[in-house]
Amino acid sequence: MSSGFTHLDDQGAARMVDVSAKDVTVRTATASGRVLVSARVVAALRAGDVPKGDALAVARLAGIMGAKKTPDLIPLCHPLALHGVDVSLTVLDDAVGVVAVVRTADRTGVEMEALTAVATAALTVVDMVKSIDKGAVISDVRLEEKTGGKSGTWRRA
Numbered sequence: 001m002s003s004g005f006t007h008l009d010d011q012g013a014a015r016m017v018d019v020s021a022k023d024v025t026v027r028t029a030t031a032s033g034r035v036l037v038s039a040r041v042v043a044a045l046r047a048g049d050v051p052k053g054d055a056l057a058v059a060r061l062a063g064i065m066g067a068k069k070t071p072d073l074i075p076l077c078h079p080l081a082l083h084g085v086d087v088s089l090t091v092l093d094d095a096v097g098v099v100a101v102v103r104t105a106d107r108t109g110v111e112m113e114a115l116t117a118v119a120t121a122a123l124t125v126v127d128m129v130k131s132i133d134k135g136a137v138i139s140d141v142r143l144e145e146k147t148g149g150k151s152g153t154w155r156r157a
Contacts, residue, residue, distance in 0.1 A: 016076050022107040027148030029102050031114035033141035034095040035125045038133040045091045055128035056089045059121040063087035066120025067113040080106050096125050
């Protein structure tokens with residue numbers, strides 16, 4: 001691979017990296033994000049009065065489904081057998097906090113799956129509350145930690 005880029009072949013075309021020679025290890029990734037919302041949305045979420053229904057339950061399921069669909073959305077991601085996906089949503093005073101933890105035992109990590117889970121859950125919150133607050137904003141979607149694999153553990157400072 002003369003280009004020096006792992007996802008480009010010798011002719012410069014995009015390719016999926018062959019991970020078949022890598023060791024299978026337990027790998028986890030944790031990602032987080034926020035959906036900034038109005039005080040009306042916070043009140044509706046806390047009272048269970050969102051017109052579309054249980055916004056947090058729907059968003060939790062959407063996040064899990066998003067993690068499972070990551071290779072369909074991100075072109076060069078490997079399809080992985082996910083062994084666990086936990087998505088939690090917390091109503092804060094000015095936002096909904098979203099955290100996703102994804103686990104597998106495989107040859108490549110699940111960072112993109114955790115990030116996709118957070119993004120999908122956050123988008124679903126926006127969809128569920130848009131009748132109350134058309135100005136909701138998704139913010140700070142980021143990787144917090146990853147474990148396993150050749151590079152070991154990484155944590156956001």
